[in-house]
Amino acid sequence: MKIAIVGCGFVADYYMLTLANHPELELVGAYDRDPVAAARFGRHFGVAMADSLDALLALPGFELVLNLTNPGSHFAVSKAALDAGRHVYSEKPLAMSVEDAETLVRLAADKGLEIAAAPCSYLGEAAETVRGAIERSDVGAVKLVYAEMEDSMVFHENYRSWTSPSGAPWPAEDEFAVGATLEHAGYFLTWLCAFFGPVEEVTAFAARCFDDKGTKQPPQALANDFSVSCLRFRSGIVARLTCGLAAPRDRSLHVIGTDGVLSLTDGWDYQSPVYLREPDGAWGSSPAILGKVLRRLERGRPFRQWFGRRLPVKPSTAKVPGTSSRMDFARGPAALAASIKAKRAHDFGGDFALHITELALVAQHAERYPMPYRPRSTFAHDGKAPKAQAAV
Numbered sequence: 001m002k003i004a005i006v007g008c009g010f011v012a013d014y015y016m017l018t019l020a021n022h023p024e025l026e027l028v029g030a031y032d033r034d035p036v037a038a039a040r041f042g043r044h045f046g047v048a049m050a051d052s053l054d055a056l057l058a059l060p061g062f063e064l065v066l067n068l069t070n071p072g073s074h075f076a077v078s079k080a081a082l083d084a085g086r087h088v089y090s091e092k093p094l095a096m097s098v099e100d101a102e103t104l105v106r107l108a109a110d111k112g113l114e115i116a117a118a119p120c121s122y123l124g125e126a127a128e129t130v131r132g133a134i135e136r137s138d139v140g141a142v143k144l145v146y147a148e149m150e151d152s153m154v155f156h157e158n159y160r161s162w163t164s165p166s167g168a169p170w171p172a173e174d175e176f177a178v179g180a181t182l183e184h185a186g187y188f189l190t191w192l193c194a195f196f197g198p199v200e201e202v203t204a205f206a207a208r209c210f211d212d213k214g215t216k217q218p219p220q221a222l223a224n225d226f227s228v229s230c231l232r233f234r235s236g237i238v239a240r241l242t243c244g245l246a247a248p249r250d251r252s253l254h255v256i257g258t259d260g261v262l263s264l265t266d267g268w269d270y271q272s273p274v275y276l277r278e279p280d281g282a283w284g285s286s287p288a289i290l291g292k293v294l295r296r297l298e299r300g301r302p303f304r305q306w307f308g309r310r311l312p313v314k315p316s317t318a319k320v321p322g323t324s325s326r327m328d329f330a331r332g333p334a335a336l337a338a339s340i341k342a343k344r345a346h347d348f349g350g351d352f353a354l355h356i357t358e359l360a361l362v363a364q365h366a367e368r369y370p371m372p373y374r375p376r377s378t379f380a381h382d383g384k385a386p387k388a389q390a391a392v
């Protein structure tokens, strides 16, 4: 399928690097409103750059727009692409308000087009292992989930030195203004909603804990940098999701069932280890003495995401960025393109993306919503999680 990219900054490199994993996707052109970014991207990747969004959208024969702009531009760019008759794969969130996200999903439906959003983390081999274990009831009936999205002490680091391979700087000001939750909640929200269906009720708390992130932005220009969301799914399962950028890095997931505990070490790594432990969180290892030693060690330290019976994660030769985001970013649009080609509704299409966007917005701006909050969006879920690697 022929595709075009709008927004050629830091994350666009992740897509360019991983497009090689999906030869069925052919990039016909790109556009960035910043001439410096456009020139850098076009030069580095040898991509034909359009002079305007209209010029890009007028290119003949392509079907899908990858909207990789900053969140504040997602709505306008996706709307323009839909108006031009193109399917859309947007970086997260779909839009900066629930109303705008609803408008996009409605517009796509009216035009018979698909709109889907990142993240692609659910499409990885580690998520597939977790999905399979839940489907086989390895942990019995799932009751409770802890999901952590702590992206390390970002603003204490030398983030001004971070650049993508083509030289795009990490957009610190925008990241801090948009907020760690809106940037990251979608990663595990996607897994949880794919596994357990729509959320019926959420109680969220969010705060801005650090007023100075070294960018000279006034505090009021900075978004909340910490949030906790307690989610109750329609299926009755309960989950707690934490997002932040000041605590030590932790992107683990713990699925707690009646008969065991499933732990994933890193939700941003397609090859992350996945462990299975007994209902009390112990590891009945063989030889048993090893389990006993580890259990004693664990008493003093929170080793919870490292020990247990290791479940097989399908190996992959897919190219992934050599950063902390070890994911095949282009697998998201590839999965969408595969659905479009097969003329079947995409598992992570408009309704799903809207639900994830609404939950992320409520978590990011918890103080703006009455709690407990009942989401107005929902999506069809037959109690069975879609296979994580449908597109591969």
Ligand SMILES: NC(=O)c1ccc[n+]([C@@H]2O[C@H](COP(=O)([O-])OP(=O)(O)OC[C@H]3O[C@@H](n4cnc5c(N)ncnc54)[C@H](O)[C@@H]3O)[C@@H](O)[C@H]2O)c1
Pocket (backbone or CB within 6 Å): 006, 007, 008, 009, 010, 011, 012, 031, 032, 033, 034, 037, 053, 068, 069, 070, 071, 073, 076, 077, 091, 092, 093, 168, 169, 170, 171, 174, 183
């Ligand atoms: N930075 C990361 O590590 C990272 C990782 C995963 C996902 N993301 C997501 O990717 C998206 C982009 O983030 P980024 O880090 O690449 O930001 P960035 O600022 O580096 O790049 C965004 C680019 O989009 C361009 N742009 C903005 N509005 C535009 C418009 N209306 N028309 C054309 N071009 C426009 C900007 O000029 C800029 O070059 C965000 O949604 C972010 O959440 C970022």
